[in-house]
C-alpha cells in the first residue's frame with residue numbers, strides 16, 4: 001500500500017500544501033512545532049475518518065479544512081477526500097460520499113508508531129484494549145459498529161443503575177440491556193481472541209529476534225477474568241446474572257469486555273511490572289512490526305508505516321532492526337524527525353518549517 005499524493009488546505013498549521021511521495025522512506029525533518037505531526041495526522045484522518053488528537057483541525061481563523069490523498073493498492077488507485085462543511089465532516093472515496101465509516105475503513109491500512117505508544121506496556125488496560133480494537137477495525141471495520149453498540153448499551157445500563165427506580169423495575173430493565181451486552185460483548189471478545197492468537201505468535205518471534213534469542217515474550221488476552229476467551233464467551237450470560245444484585249447495589253456495571261486486558265509477559269514475569277525501558281521499547285516495536293506482518297498476510301501488501309518522532313526513542317540496535325525490516329520488506333514509510341538527527345540512508349528528505357514543506361534537492 002502506498003500514498004502517492006497529499007493535499008492539505010487550512011488543516012492545522014498548513015494553509016496549502018501539495019506533496020508527492022516517493023516509494024521507500026521519506027523523512028520529514030523540522031524543529032518542534034513546525035507541523036510534522038500535523039502532516040501525519042492529515043494522512044491518518046483520510047484513512048480513518050477521524051483524528052487521534054484533540055483540538056481544532058481547521059486552521060485557526062479559517063472556516064473549513066480540506067484534505068485530499070491518492071493511495072495505491074496493488075494496481076488500483078484510491079482517491080480519498082475529507083473536508084468540513086460547517087460542523088459536518090464529509091468523506092468521499094473516488095468521488096462518492098461515504099455514509100458509514102465501516103464502508104471504507106481499512107481499504108488502505110496504516111500502522112503508526114509514536115512515543116506515546118511506549119506506554120502500551122506500563123499504561124492502563126484501556127490503552128491495550130484500544131490498540132487491539134484499532135487493529136481489528138483495520139481488518140474488520142464492522143468491529144467499530146459492534147463496539148459502539150456495546151458502549152451504547154453499557155451507557156444505558158449504567159444510567160439505569162443510577163436511577164431511583166424500584167428494585168423490581170431495575171431488575172426487569174437490566175435484563176434487556178444485559179441481552180444486548182451479551183450479544184455485542186461476545187462478538188467483541190471473539191474478534192479480540194481471533195486477533196490475539198496470531199499477533200501473540202508473530203510478536204514473540206520478532207521479540208526473540210530483537211533480543212538476540214535471549215528473551216521470551218508472551219501475550220495473553222484475559223477476558224472477564226478468564227485466561228481462555230472461549231470460556232469467557234460461554235460464561236458471560238451467567239456471570240451477568242450472578243452479578244446483577246451487586247451491580248444494582250454498587251450502581252455500576254463492572255463486568256464485561258470493557259474491563260478486559262491484554263497481558264504481556266517476559267519469560268514468566270509480567271512485563272507491566274518488570275520490563276526495563278529498553279524491553280518496553282522492544283515489546284512495542286515487536287507489536288508494531290507484527291501488526292504490519294499480519295496485515296501483509298491478510299491483504300498481500302504491507303500497510304503504510306507512519307513513524308512520528310520515534311527513531312530517537314530507540315537505541316542504535318533497535319533502530320537498525322526497524323530500518324532493516326522496512327528496507328527488506330520495501331515498506332513505504334513516512335518518518336518525522338527533529339532537525340539535527342541523523343537521517344536513515346536512502347531516504348527522501350523533506351524540511352518542514354512553519355507549515356511549509358520543501359523537498360531537499
Ligand SMILES: Nc1ncnc2c1ncn2[C@@H]1O[C@H](COP(=O)(O)OP(=O)(O)OP(=O)(O)O)[C@@H](O)[C@H]1O
Nearest residue numbers: 012013032033034035036037038056057058059060
Ligand atoms: N487548528 C490549528 N490552527 C493553526 N495551528 C495549529 C492548529 N492546531 C495546532 N496548531 C499548531 O501546529 C503546530 C505544529 O504542531 P505539530 O504537532 O505538527 O508539530 P511538530 O512539528 O510535530 O512538533 P514536535 O517536533 O514538537 O512534535 C503547533 O505549534 C500547534 O500550535
